[in-house]
Amino acid sequence: MWKWGSHDQRKRWLPDLIRGDLLGAYCLSEAEAGSDPGAMKTTAVRDGDEYVISGVKTWITHGGEADFYTVMARTSDEGSKGISCFLLPGDAPGISAAAPERKMGLNGSRTSQVSFDKVRVSADRRIGDEGRGLAIALDALDTGRLCIAAVATGVAQAALDYASQYANDRVQFGKPIIDFQGVSFMLADMSARISASRALYIDAARRKDLGMEFGRHAAEAKLFASDTAMAVTTDAVQVFGGAGYTRDYPVERLMREAKIMQIFEGTNQIQRLVIGRHYRERHSSS
Ligand SMILES: Cc1cc2nc3c(=O)[nH]c(=O)nc-3n(C[C@H](O)[C@H](O)[C@H](O)COP(=O)(O)OP(=O)(O)OC[C@H]3O[C@@H](n4cnc5c(N)ncnc54)[C@H](O)[C@@H]3O)c2cc1C
Missing domain, CATH: 1.20.140.10 (Butyryl-CoA Dehydrogenase, subunit A, domain 3)
Incomplete structure (x- = not known):
C-alpha cells in the first residue's frame, strides 16, 4: 500500500493498516500455483464500479482471522501480466475460511485455505494498475x-x-x-x-x-x-x-x-x- 497505493488509498487506509491492531493476510498461493504464482486461477471480473472476486487461496497465514486480505487475482488471461492486486475487508460477504491446517510447527499462527465466492469490492480497492499484481x-x-x-x-x-x-x-x-x-x-x-x-x-x-x-x-x-x-x-x-x-x-x-x-x-x-x-x-x- 505504501509503495503501490494511490495518494487517496494511502490516506484512507494506511493509518489503519500500520497502526498495529489490525491483522492482515497475504493471498497469493493456490492449490495449483505455489512456486509458480503466475498459474493462479482466482479471477477478478470488472462489473461497473466493482470487481467480483472468485477463487480459492491456499496456505493463508491468518486465514479466517484477518481484518483485511491482500488478494492477487486474475483480471485477464495474459499470464503473469494478467494479475491485479486488491485490498479486501475481512468481513466482506463471500469470504470464508476452511479449518486450520495441522502443521508441524508455527502453531502460534493460523494457516487456512480461504475461499472467495463472488466477493464484490469497489474498483477503488484495486492497488496499482490492472496487470501489476504479480510485480x-x-x-x-x-x-x-x-x-x-x-x-x-x-x-x-x-x-x-x-x-x-x-x-x-x-x-x-x-x-x-x-x-x-x-x-x-x-x-x-x-x-x-x-x-x-x-x-x-x-x-x-x-x-x-x-x-x-x-x-x-x-x-x-x-x-x-x-x-x-x-x-x-x-x-x-x-x-x-x-x-x-x-x-x-x-x-x-x-x-x-x-x-x-x-x-x-x-x-x-x-x-x-x-x-x-x-x-x-x-x-x-x-
Ligand atoms: C505455514 C505456511 C504458511 C504460508 N503462508 C502463506 C501466506 O500467508 N500466503 C501465501 O500466499 N502463501 C503462503 N504459504 C504458501 C507458501 O508460500 C508455498 O507453500 C510455497 O511458495 C511453495 O509452494 P508449494 O507448497 O505449492 O510447493 P511447490 O511449488 O509445489 O513445490 C514443491 C517442491 O518443488 C520445488 N520446486 C518447484 N518449482 C521449482 C523450480 N522451478 N525449480 C526447482 N525446484 C522447484 C519446490 O522448491 C519444492 O521443494 C504458506 C505455506 C505454509 C506451509
Missing part, C-alpha cells in the same frame, strides 16, 4: 524474505544458546561435554553460521533503507539464514542427546520451527532461481 506481490516477498531471514537467525541463536548452556552443564566421562572437541567444534560452526546469517540480513536491510536494490541480497539472506537455522537446530538436538529428542527441552520445537523458513516466502530452490536470474539478467544486458 506488487513479488515486491512484497522481497521484504518478507528479510523478515524470514531475521526470524531464522533468532531461532538459530536460541538453539545455540540452549545447546551451549547444556554442553556446559552436562557431564560425561567426568567432564562437561563442551570439553570434548566433537561438541565444541559443533558449537563453533553453529556460532559462525549464525553470525554470517545476521550480517547478510542486516546488509540487505540497510540496502533497503538506503533505497538501493536489495532483492538478490534478501534472497541470499533468506536462503542462507533458513538453511543455517535448519542445520543449527538439528545440531542443537544432537548436543542434547536423547534429551533433545523429547518435548521436555525446547530444541526439538526450534528444529520444527526452522523447517518452515526453508519453505515459505518462496522455497529455497526458488531463492536460488531469484539469485541465479540476477546474474543472467546482468550479463544479458551488458
